[in-house]
Amino acid sequence: xxxxxxxxxxxxxxxxxxxxxxxxxxxxxxxxxxxxxxxxxxxxxxxxxxxxxxxxxxxxxxxxxxxxxxxxxxxxxxxxxxxxxxxxxxxxxxxxxxxxxxxxxxxxxxxxxxxxxxxxxxxxxxxxxxxxxxxxxxxxxxxxxxxxxxxxxxxxxxxxxxxxxxxxxxxxxxxxxxxxxxxxxxxxxxxxxx
Numbered sequence: 001x002x003x004x005x006x007x008x009x010x011x012x013x014x015x016x017x018x019x020x021x022x023x024x025x026x027x028x029x030x031x032x033x034x035x036x037x038x039x040x041x042x043x044x045x046x047x048x049x050x051x052x053x054x055x056x057x058x059x060x061x062x063x064x065x066x067x068x069x070x071x072x073x074x075x076x077x078x079x080x081x082x083x084x085x086x087x088x089x090x091x092x093x094x095x096x097x098x099x100x101x102x103x104x105x106x107x108x109x110x111x112x113x114x115x116x117x118x119x120x121x122x123x124x125x126x127x128x129x130x131x132x133x134x135x136x137x138x139x140x141x142x143x144x145x146x147x148x149x150x151x152x153x154x155x156x157x158x159x160x161x162x163x164x165x166x167x168x169x170x171x172x173x174x175x176x177x178x179x180x181x182x183x184x185x186x187x188x189x190x191x192x193x194x
Contacts, residue, residue, distance in 0.1 A: 002065025003089050004127070009070070011118040014111060016070040016084055019058060023071050024051040026080035030103040039140045040101055041164050061087065072102070072115050081106045084115050086123065095131035096123060107142075116150050124178045134174045135161075144172060151184050152176045 009016040019027075030036055031045040031054070045051055058069040067087035071080045082102035089096045098119065102112045123129045134152060136143045148154070152174035161171040 001091055003068060003086075006068050006070070006122070009118045009122045011114045013075055014081075014115055014118070015073045015075060016115060016118060017073055018062070019055065019069045019071050019083070021052075021055060023073075023080045024048060024055065027051055027071070027083065030080070030082055030101060033104050035104050036101055039137050039143065040099075041162075043165070058085075065089075070119075072111065074111075082112065082115065084119055086119060093131070094129045095133060096127075096129055098132055098134045113146055113149060116146065120150065120176060120181060124181045130178050132176045135171045136174065137169050138172050139169070144174075147174045150176070151180060153180075 006016075006018060025048070028045055028048060028051050031040075031042075031051065034044045037044040042054065043050070045054070058067075061067040062069055066089040067085065070084045070086070072082040072084060073080050083100060085099040086096050087099065098116065100112060100116065102115075106112075120132055123132050132152075134147055136147065138144065138157065144154075153176065155173045155175050158171045158173060160168050162169055
């Protein structure tokens with residue numbers, strides 16, 4: 001069974017909504033920055049056509065029923081400042097993987113923590129999942145710290161797991177279980193709309 005659609009996941013300052021062509025200009029600013037794309041598996045965008053090719057790949061992934069490619073839309077000005085991908089959905093195991101990127105102008109403001117928290121709330125609530133996972137390059141200390149703050153547990157390091165952009169690197173594996181999520185005190189600042 002494919003993932004049910006998401007119209008939006010609401011946070012305090014952000015709405016997480018499905019990606020659309022209208023978001024590409026804002027996403028070019030995000031993904032056109034080598035500091036932002038340093039740890040993502042795709043190349044830094046240099047033009048709108050790079051974004052259109054990425055959107056085609058994401059659309060195919062979503063249409064396959066195992067992923068949701070969302071964007072982080074700021075409520076203040078409706079500007080898209082990042083992306084959040086829920087992917088590799090495994091219905092039988094009730095698990096999904098999480099990936100994300102945030103525009104550099106928004107670093108240090110807690111926006112990605114808000115987005116990941118809202119996504120986890122949706123995953124463990126409306127989606128009734130058992131587990132959310134994330135893979136992070138250990139060098140990406142900000143992302144490792146973010147996941148820990150949200151409640152993810154570092155479960156191990158896979159040595160030389162990936163080769164991308166000319167280098168081979170280790171991957172930290174993080175996991176968060178529904179039981180842990182429910183037991184933790186989570187801020188009541190977001191709600192989901194399906």
